[in-house]
Amino acid sequence: MNNSSVASSTSDDALNIATIAAEGLGDKLPHLWLNRGDLSQKLMFRSLFLPDADLKNEKPDLAKSYTVSDDKLTYKITMKDGVKWHDGQNLTGEDVVWSIGMVLKASQVNAIYTSAFSSIEGAEAWIAKKSDHISGISVDGKTITIKLSKPVGNFIPVLGQFAIYPKHLLKDENPLEIHNSDFWKNPIGNGMYKLEKLEPGNYASFVPAETYEGKKPKVKKIVLTTVSEPTSAAKTGKLDFFNTNVVEIIESMKSVDNFAANSIDMLFYRYLVVNIQDAEGNKNEEMADKRVREALMYGIDRKILAEKLYPNLATSLNTGVPSSFNEYDTEASEYEFNPKKAKKLLQEANFDFNKTIKLRYYYEDQTSINFMTAVAQYLTELGMKVEVLKFQGDVASELYKMKDYDLALKGLSSFGYEEWYGEYESKNANFKNVFGSEGIFDNAVNRLKGTEDMKERQEILSELQNLEVEHLYKLPLYTIKSYYYVNEEKVKTSGIYGNPWYNYDMKFEEWEIK
Known part of the structure; x- marks a missing residue:
């Protein structure tokens, strides 16, 4: 996608973000079990927990609270009240259990999920199709109980990355092909923002979700495009926020005075x-x-x-x-x-x-x-x-x-x-x-x-x-290192930046268009 096509979709009163690529958006948005961190993904879908920017501490998000047994083998997670999908359906513990079962059989997944979840009791039999359920997970009202066969030191942090999918919309999908589902043409999430429109080859726009039970955001619209030359897009006002670790882009962005560069040390x-x-x-x-x-x-x-x-x-x-x-x-x-x-x-x-x-x-x-x-x-x-x-x-x-x-x-x-x-x-x-x-x-x-x-x-x-x-x-x-670039003349952020490939609390409800 060239930068001229971006002009038809970007907006002065919207937050204009971009993926750096030679081609425009396809007819589907990317699924989240392989790469979790794009801003639009963070804001559309949530996890049971929300990590801070250094990924070391988590607070409940879709969850309300949790306890861990002394032997680190049993987790009891209580779901928050009033959480809904963007289509108005209730989000329940069944969505969580179903999502964990699906990701264990999916073909395009981040290894942190399969590594952690394969330690759940009964996961091996489930994966091998010797059981029709994972014996180590159960739901009783608002409470999900997960029993592990061995301790997993980062189990809660992994749950802080794992996006919950809607069972009622995806339950009939083949787990090996769930990433290719038509669902991603109009994904229904559970987060602060929902998809307003996906224009293949051009842009996707997102607006605040009326079903979101948390603090309402100040940014009224987010527009996602792809750009091959982000510096040119930034100079012409067609791009407000993006991240990169490409040297040529980092060097060229030094010529854009109204953008602040925020470097991130990470693995x-x-x-x-x-x-x-x-x-x-x-x-x-x-x-x-x-x-x-x-x-x-x-x-x-x-x-x-x-x-x-x-x-x-x-x-x-x-x-x-x-x-x-x-x-x-x-x-x-x-x-x-x-x-x-x-x-x-x-x-x-x-x-x-x-x-x-x-x-x-x-x-x-x-x-x-x-x-x-x-x-x-x-x-x-x-x-x-x-x-x-x-x-x-x-x-x-x-x-x-x-x-x-x-x-x-x-x-x-x-x-x-x-x-x-x-x-x-x-x-x-x-x-x-x-x-x-x-x-x-x-x-x-x-x-x-x-x-x-x-x-x-x-x-x-x-x-x-x-x-x-x-x-x-x-x-x-x-x-x-990676760099976040922000158009400070237009956008006020919370000043919190972490690893762009992972889910973390950016305090996006504090962001605003000046």
Whole structure:
């Protein structure tokens, strides 16, 4: 969608927001069980709990209150009175139970949900179609009881991300295709705003929902479009609020005086996925040798690339825990740029320099392209033959099924360390096809998922970092900041900004058009 088409839908008295993309909106809005955080999604659909901006504390939202047993296995959640769907139907505990059951069978979901909810008693039998219900969930009036087979340390935070869907409108959908349902052409939510109109290829507009029982918002309309050049849209008054971590956009927005830039530190990872072996143990011989993977880490000057390509945006990584965080293991290998050591490791591994190393990426921004070109140059200087190409098909299929690559650039917006380390688990449906399924990390990952105790988590994270260094299945590159941009001449916000890919309390009821 070009910026000229935005003009027909944006409004001076509305909050104009945008998704950055080359193409306009389709005939459906995105579902929420894969990515939760877009502003329109936050405002249309709610969860049982609402986290604060740092995702560390939650307050009841659709829920009124909750209790947890001493053994951390039984949760009793009391639903709030008077909560309705946008079509006027009551939202009940049955919607919650049905949503949890559906997400466990859905095909496009964020792993934080399946990881947490698969620990509910009876979930395994439900998924395997050996039972027609999840035995560990029950509803009695306003109270939902959830019984776990093992503790899940972040169970309440996960429920704070999980969007509840309307059972009465989606109960007949195939869970494998629920993300493609016609429901998303006119989704019925339960939040502060409802969809007013979806104009495919152009815009979607949202207005306050009269069914919302909370404090009424001051912003009377929100208009969502897609723009390929947000700086131009911002300069011409067609865009008021958006977020990005694309370097070119961040640089170009410095020329827009009326917009404030708000940077957010978060666990957004960039790393190289290494095609080592599949779940059956079939190996990619060159990449399966750890010395080759170590050579790649020593042979790429990540510090220089961060300074040149991601100025004031990227922080180099050695493990899944950033070095500035308290949980970082200070004894972890730092992989300083050392091409001499890299070449020695390749020689020791009897690396076949006649083989062409396939580098792949799926990002479309110029900085990512420049980054992969630079990586190719570093590998060439080590004596390798290199081919760099963008994935042409579906990213998930290319990464985890077709696997026609040796190294692939990937991003991960992580809700917590559990996601980064969960990719190493032998039961991970996708990554077992990349790293194999030996289960080396399983015990420690399961213990991390099961505890909230900070001292215990520190010890487990140290253990996991040691395992990372020992096996080096992923090549960590950076964590990258994200930026929120706000037209301060027009919009007054609450000043609260968090990870844009997750649900959190933005205090949107305080926002207003000046």
